[in-house]
Amino acid sequence: MIGRLNHVAIAVPDLDAAAAQYSSALGANVGAPQDEPDHGVTVIFIELPNTKIELLYPLGDNSPIQGFLDKNPSGGIHHVCYEVEDIIAARDHLKASGLRVLGDGEPKIGAHGKPVLFLHPKDMNGTLTELEQV
Ligand SMILES: C[C@@H](C(=O)O)C(=O)SCCNC(=O)CCNC(=O)[C@H](O)C(C)(C)COP(=O)(O)OP(=O)(O)OC[C@H]1O[C@@H](n2cnc3c(N)ncnc32)[C@H](O)[C@@H]1OP(=O)(O)O
């Protein structure tokens, strides 16, 4: 059911510093910051030949990544995102398999303008998992 790895997200305490590091030290193709108010984050995508890195920084007072950054002040890998062809079919299959879908269970539009959902990290080997319909 899952397809390609769309991105690996890294929560960072300093977005400008992280972007500069990927650009200068790693020589990566770093995009512009995008505010995603519906998700409570500012993101920067880094294009790699085979996938993307999503740098995440909290936006607003109730960011879902604030608790993670409080526990991991140096930052850390926050989630992985797999592509699916039909997010509703994927959601229903995963729910039937006993996995918790976060939020109200309805897809939101993600940073690429496509529907996304998240699965609880405790049901996914300690790894917060995003699904994106492509
Ligand atoms: C823009 C979009 C896109 O790509 O298009 C995005 O990615 S938006 C990316 C940002 N959006 C999201 O993350 C949305 C989905 N996330 C959420 O709903 C939340 O962040 C939760 C995953 C439910 C965690 O919420 P919160 O931090 O309030 O809960 P909590 O502190 O009580 O955590 C419950 C337990 O889960 C663990 N936990 C929390 N966040 C985790 C993570 N990212 N990876 C692995 N484990 C994690 C905690 O350590 C804790 O474990 P212990 O009990 O053992 O200590």
Ligand SMILES: [Co+2]
């Ligand atoms: Co993401």
